[in-house]
Structures are given as C-alpha cells and as structure tokens.
Amino acid sequence: MDKSRLEAFSDGVIAILITIMVLELRAPHGSDWGALRGVVPSILTYVLSFVFLGIYWNNHHHMLQATDRINGATLWANLHLLFWLSLIPFVTSWMGDNHYAAVPTAVYGVVLLCCGLAFTILLRTILAVQGGRNARLAAAVGSDFKTKLSLAFYVAAIPLAFVHQAIADALYVIVLLIWLVPDPRIESRIGESNERQSAR
Numbered sequence: 336m337d338k339s340r341l342e343a344f345s346d347g348v349i350a351i352l353i354t355i356m357v358l359e360l361r362a363p364h365g366s367d368w369g370a371l372r373g374v375v376p377s378i379l380t381y382v383l384s385f386v387f388l389g390i391y392w393n394n395h396h397h398m399l400q401a402t403d404r405i406n407g408a409t410l411w412a413n414l415h416l417l418f419w420l421s422l423i424p425f426v427t428s429w430m431g432d433n434h435y436a437a438v439p440t441a442v443y444g445v446v447l448l449c450c451g452l453a454f455t456i457l458l459r460t461i462l463a464v465q466g467g468r469n470a471r472l473a474a475a476v477g478s479d480f481k482t483k484l485s486l487a488f489y490v491a492a493i494p495l496a497f498v499h500q501a502i503a504d505a506l507y508v509i510v511l512l513i514w515l516v517p518d519p520r521i522e523s524r525i526g527e528s529n530e531r532q533s534a535r
Contacts, residue, residue: 349388356388356423387423412456415456430443435500435504489510
C-alpha cells in the first residue's frame with residue numbers, strides 16, 4: 336500500500352492543529368508591556384505545544400521515510416495518533432488560560448502520554464508490516480530508550496501536577512529537550528540504504 340497519502344494527510348492535520356492553536360491566542364487589552372503579563376502563560380503553553388507538534392511531525396516524517404510498505408492496520412494506528420494530537424490545542428488553551436492550574440496541567444500530561452503511546456503503537460504496527468524483509472527501521476529504533484524514558488516522565492508528571500504544577504511543567508520541558516535534538520539513527524540508516532541502492 337502506498338504511504339504517500341498517509342504522509343500527506345498527516346502533514347495536513349498537524350498543520351491545521353498548529354493553526355488552531357495560534358488562533359486560540361488572544362491579544363491583550365492594552366498597549367503597554369504590562370498588558371502582556373496576563374497572556375504570558377498562554378504564550379508559553381503555545382510554544383511548548385508547538386514544539387511538541389513539531390517533534391511529532393519530524394519523527395513521523397523520518398519514520399515513514401524508513402518505511403517500505405503499510406497496510407490497513409497502519410492507517411488505523413496513524414488515525415489513533417492523529418486523534419490524540421488533535422486534542423493538544425484544547426489542552427493547550429485550557430492550561431494556558433488557567434495559569435497552569437493542577438487539573439489542566441495533569442490533563443495536558445495525560446494527552447501527551449496518550450500521544451506517546453499512540454506513536455509507539457504506530458511504530459510497532461509499521462515494524463510488524465515490514466517483517467524481516469526490511470530491518471532499517473527496527474535497527475534505527477533499537478531499544479527505543481528515549482520513548483520509554485519520555486513515557487515514564489509523563490506518568491510521573493500527571494500526579495505531580497497536584498503536588499505543584501511547576502514540577503509537572505519541568506518534566507514536560509525535559510521530555511521536549513530530550514527530543515529537541517534530532518535523533519540521527521533513522522537518518523543515518525536511510526542514508527546507508529540510499530547509498531547501497533545507488534551503488535546497485
């Protein structure tokens with residue numbers, strides 16, 4: 336099954352989600368610097384969510400570049416991921432508007448956790464389709480330590496949001512920083528495969 340439509344559809348959905356988030360930002364009432372103080376939480380939450388969506392888009396692109404074939408299960412797994420990503424604008428607005436209150440901060444973590452789990456399911460579904468005929472993606476992913484660590488941070492952040500919201504926020508930022516540096520594994524595997532194909 337051709338993967339180009341899946342990738343194009345996913346790109347379009349993520350672009351729409353980013354557009355929705357920026358449209359949720361409200362200009363402050365007032366023309367001085369002090370007027371911006373009230374919207375700082377919303378802006379910071381927007382930046383956090385924008386980068387998270389960008390990371391998912393980047394990793395989704397690289398994963399599909401290392402994928403040779405997909406099937407119906409892959410399509411449903413991809414829709415599952417897009418469903419959870421589509422909730423990011425909602426929880427972004429809720430957390431930003433309520434100045435990082437405990438419940439919105441915890442729910443934000445629940446959505447991020449579900450996004451991470453959905454991406455893992457999509458990855459495993461793609462790996463199952465590849466079978467033993469193409470090990471590029473499996474070799475690139477390896478033990479997937481970064482994903483496991485990120486999921487653990489999300490699980491910890493959710494209850495810690497009720498202890499102090501700043502702790503949960505710090506864990507979200509740590510996960511973001513973990514993934515902010517591009518993972519060279521898949522890119523290097525794609526480059527090696529392309530070099531081998533060119534040499535044939």
